[in-house]
Amino acid sequence: MSPRSAGPRPPRRSRVLPDLQALEAFVAVCDAGSMALAAQQLGVSQSALSQAVKTLEADLGTPLLDREVRPAVPTHAGQVLRERASRLLAQARTLVDQVRASARQAHAQIHLGCVDSFAATVGPSLIRALSGSAQQMLMWSGLTPTLTQQLRGRELDFAICTDSAIDDPRITQRLLFSESWVAVFPKAHPVRPLASVRELAELPGGLPLIRYSQRSVIGQQIERFLRHAGVQAPRACEFDATDPLLSLVASGLGWALSTPLCLWQSRHHLDEVVVLPLPATRLGQRHFFLLAREDEWAGLDAHIARIARDVIRQDTAVAIHRAMPGLPADALYCPDEESPP
Secondary structure: OOOOHOOOOOOOOOOOOOOHHHHHHHHHHHHOOOOHHHHHHEEEEEEEEHHHHHHHHHOOOOOOOOOOOOOOEEEEHHHHHHOOOOOHHHHHHHHHHHHHHHHHHHHOOEEEEHHHHHHHHOHHHHHHHOOOOOOEEEEEEEEEHHHHHHOOOOOOEEEEEOOOOEEEEEOOEEEEEEEEEEEEEEEEOOOOOOOOOHHHHHOOOOOOEEOOOOHHHHHHHHHHHHHOOOOOOOOOOOOHHHHHHHHHHHHHOOEEEEHHHHHHHHHHHHHHEEEEOOOOOOOOOOEEEEEEEEEOOOOOHHHHHHHHHHHEEEEEHHHHHHHOOOOHHHHHEEOOOOOOO
């Protein structure tokens, strides 16, 4: 074995890099000519400033100030450090300015993905309300699985989806609002108020259930609710979107489970159907979340969530209750403050 290979290998990073704030403190002392004046200029205590310079000297392994002189003056090593640290600090400040400018530039164009029912109903009012937050807002619509994948792949900056089960610690989730399931029947079909969701199984009277497809999150959520309510219905027609689903119900070909927002999206069918509110139950709602990559938008995600909730309360919910006055007040619920998913 050669002498070079004997013994443990030294760590690759053996040098301690100086802290930028410590360098700033040292340069301030040199420029001001005294600890007291430098501390005043930086807005720190003199003892904290002195400790920062001593820590810097310990990290570099050499005295930087000659304290035998009053006031202290830089040693030869201190003079070299002062000159080079001044350039390094100027570069660091430029770097900070460039990064902040880049973040502001990113706000010039925002890619927002939304599930179809949200994009078609809340979307226009939300875009109008956010017009001052970005020079250009691009809104895409689609199914929740696709939108979350696009968010992970950075094709989207934000996504508004109906599923919070996102297995990615880098993605933050903010609850925007919740809406209750409703049953929809042809206008001529007899219905009555329900005391329990278990009574829902008795209402169809032979009508087939028109479903949302299992490719969609809403379709999967409704299936869970049907099992919870004890409703067993054979599979017939299935759709990804509300409009064809509601057109079959309006034509008397079946009944469906949907939500106020979906019905508002296809509101041209509302005169031909009966909307039946359902009793509150554990699985009786779907929830909308704003998803964003963590710590990238300097609070813009919280701003979008706040604006979206205002639009829901002041615009969308008012229009929905006007069109469907039989809905309970909490059929579309928007929290006043940030709520955990």
